[in-house]
Amino acid sequence: MRYVDEYRAPEQVMQLIGHLKTRAALLDYTNERPLRIMEVCGGHTHAIFKFGLDQLLPENIEFIHGPGCPVCVLPMGRIDSCIEIAGQPNVIFCTFGDAMRVPGKNGSLLQAKARGADVRIVYSPMDALTLAEANPERKVVFFGLGFETTMPATAITLQQAKARNVTNFFFFCQHITLIPTLRSLLEEPDNGIDAFLAPGHVSMVIGTDAYGFIAEQYNRPLVVAGFEPLDLLQGVAMLVEQKIASLSAVENQYRRVVPDAGNGRAQQAIADVFSVEGDSEWRGLGLIAESGVRLTPAYREFDAEAHFRPQPQQVCDDPRSRCGEVLTGKCKPHHCPLFGNTCNPQTAFGALMVSSEGACAAWYQYRNQECEA
Template identity: 50%
Template sequence: MKYLDEFGDPELARRLLDDIHAVTTRPWAMMEVCGGQTHSIIRNGIDQLLPDGVEMIHGPGCPVCVTPLEVIDKALAIAARPGVIFCSFGDMLRVPGSERDLFAIKSIGGDVRVVYSPLDALAIARQNPDRQVVFFGIGFETTAPANAMTVFQAKAQGISNFSLLVSHVLVPPAIAAIMESPTCRVQAFLAAGHVCSVMGTGEYPALAERYRVPIVVTGFEPLDILEGIRRTVRQLEAGRHEVENAYPRAVRDEGNPAAMAMLEDVFEVTDRTWRGIGMIPGSGWRLSAEYADYDAEQRFSVGDIHTEESGLCHSGEVLQGLIKPNECPAFGRECTPRNPLGATMVSSEGACAAYHAYRRLDMVEAR
């Protein structure tokens, strides 16, 4: 892959790091919003190469991790029903609910299938008209357009045995909630490039001005992240708080108009609960009234399921950037990828999974 070589060049990385060290005069704390960025930072040791006092705070940008426990339990209840084909991306199958996960449902006879696109689930519904097919639609603004288009097509084609279990969340309200927390230490943000490739950058200037924080849109390769950090530190040192696009090869200020139009047609903004964080007003999407017939939560009457988080799992504090994963008492002990207490240890974008996979277990042993 061309970009994997170009954006991982060690000589260019060293130049960026030299510039970051040269301009840094005091400690700074910045949050990378996206879990994919967290994994790149930990895998490449970027956080350990930064100047002393420049801290990367890992944010809540892992869609699997912030999916509420009660939504997982709703998915499990639907998947266990006779006559249901429950479709999901693979990273949701091992996310623990209150008592079990989707793999456990599959092991006792539930028809749980891994698909690579929501359109695959729609095709399954077309092929099985006598069964109910449900797709587990989670994620940020990145995955929402494909899910919206699938519901749009289901209605247009008259496929009535398809529905969507929706748990979509939005980044800008989460940034506002983080900044308004009394425990907030965040002084700047690296915004998620893939979210901005859909939604553009139009929502961020007001946030940067209101909270007086730099927001730099950043990609996911090592040089992308280092360039984002370099721009962020320069803003902080200069006392500026602006929105910068450090990912222009994928992000335009206006975003993707076609995707945004589809989202506006199929979804409407709603309050959403984030796992480990709580309810953030106006931070999610639900199906609009025109497409309410395709809402799996209503179709299967699971709206009254409510749950409580495990007392051992500190993933909420990890997602808010209050602690690092290795500072959780259960990390690497009661909670491992094989026996996870929370989604942050299971998801391919989870901070706990990154720390467990990329050498941070020695921090646990040293405690």
């Protein structure tokens, strides 16, 4: 299959690994203090583990996992607010499958469904809008979450809801923005990040220019990369070459998908419906300045929180959990004392074990045999 098979060719993968080992020998980094490359996106994390790329790299290069999984950083209090809304009379509560099992203080949306709430999985926000039109006597709430990747679809759905005058459709907003998060990581004095592999999907919307501050202000090289083995390895090779040359620049490996300016129409839809304002709480990371997303005045009639007024929920993470350290690349999933015991895919304690893009879920699925070591 074009654009899949050709980026998974084993012969080319091994050739590139051999090239990487040769070039990595020229780095100033050692086995004891390797070059730490943060793969920001959970999709990258799963591809790395699935194809065993972390085990093929030279010993002086290491992947560390970043916070680019929106379900993984979903605060427990937000889940509790969703459960409160879902439990109200005459409500159909819709969300993506990944959000169903994320635990809050009062359980998960899946457990709320088992208790009788009408909670449904949808595959797009437009599915929820269609459901609202088919059930005019019910209040349909769509729980939208994600980075700039999913914001255009939500924005277009709300534009359609307004154009069609659908008055029983509401939106619970948990969209967040990526760039303030990366800045927050780099502001931490002990971040230990030497370079970034940036997510292809978010970059398809925002472009590569948005990352310029990482190279210019923080002197970290960054490469936007795709999700296949050769994409990721080529991205690593590009970062290695920058390090050898003592450069810090933003490069685009994923040019077949990502234009440097991003997607103008998607950006316009986002700007019409959303405003980026205020701080937002991230699970395991706390408040991150100016990472929150709100509806613009023209679309506030669809605001589920304004309509249903759930009680604000402030829920602290269990101090035993190391979710925040995993999300910032400071420890590996199996270093958490809850990993594989209290927290596993069947009885997940943290969101990183629930999401299909979570680092803990990836480690459990592909590296569980190492946990005994």
